[in-house]
Amino acid sequence: MAKLIRAFFILWVLTLSSLVVAGESPTLDRIEASETVRVGLTGDYKPFSWEGPQGELEGLDAEMAQALAEDLGVRLVIVKTSWPTLMEDLKAGKYDIGMGGISVTQERKEHAFFSTPLLTDGKAPIARCEDASRFETLNGIDREGVTVIVNPGGTNEVFARANIRKARLVLHKDNASIFEEIAEGRADVMLTDAIETRIVAREHPALCAVNPNAPFTRSEKAYLLPKDGAWKARIDAWLAKMDESGQKEVLFSKWVE
Structure with a gap:
C-alpha cells in the first residue's frame, strides 16, 4: 500500500x-x-x-x-x-x-x-577531542575564556549571535580553513551543521564531533x-x-x- x-x-x-x-x-x-x-x-x-x-x-x-x-x-x-x-x-x-x-x-x-x-539537520559543536566533553551544552560553550569561531553570513553566524553572550565570538571568512583554527588552538569550538561535524572529524584526527545525533536545533x-x-x-x-x-x-x- x-x-x-x-x-x-x-x-x-x-x-x-x-x-x-x-x-x-x-x-x-x-x-x-x-x-x-x-x-x-x-x-x-x-x-x-x-x-x-x-x-x-x-x-x-x-x-x-x-x-x-x-x-x-x-x-x-x-x-x-x-x-x-x-x-x-x-x-x-x-x-x-x-x-x-x-x-x-x-x-x-x-x-x-x-x-x-x-x-x-541541526547545529552542533565541533572541538578538539580533549575538550569535547566541555562543550556538550550551550551553557558549557558560552563561558568566559572560550573562543567560538564561525563563518559569516549564514545560519551558523545567526545561531551563534543568538546564543553566545559570554564567550568570545570570532568570525572566520574562509570556511575551508576554519577547522585548522580549532586544531591549532586559536579557537576552541565551532557551531555548524551536524552533518559537517561528522565529516570534518573524520578528516581531522584532533577534532571530534560533539553529540551530532542530538543537535541543538532542527x-x-x-x-x-x-x-x-x-x-x-x-x-x-x-x-x-x-x-x-x-x-x-x-x-x-x-x-x-
Missing part, C-alpha cells in the same frame, strides 16, 4: 509540474534560450560542495547539479557564490538555483522559494530558487523523479552518512 501511495504521489507531482510549467516562467525561458542552467555553489561546505585539488568542485551537490543539467538537456554552469552574498546573488539573477547545503529559514522564504526538503535543507512557481514545480518534479528512480539515494549514500 505504501508503495502505491508513493507512486500516486510521484504521478501527482509530475502532473502538477507539467501544468504549472505550461505557464510563464522567466527562469525556464532563460534556460531554454541560453541552453544552460546556472547553479550557485559556495564550494566550502562538505559534503555538499568544495574545491578539489585542481580547483574543480566536488561533493553531493556538484553531482546533483550535473544530474539536473542532464535532466534539462542543457549545459551546466557553476556560479561561485558565498554565504554572505547568497541572497543578493539570487536577487541579482546571477544563478537559477542555489545548492550546497542551504538551510530553510523564514527570512530566506520572504525573498525566495525552496524546493521540497532534501534532509533535516532545520530542513533544500534548494534555493527565485520566486518562479513554474521553475519550483519543475525542480520538485525532477527531485521526485530522482527519488523514484533511486538515483537520489545512490548519490546521497555516496556523500552523506
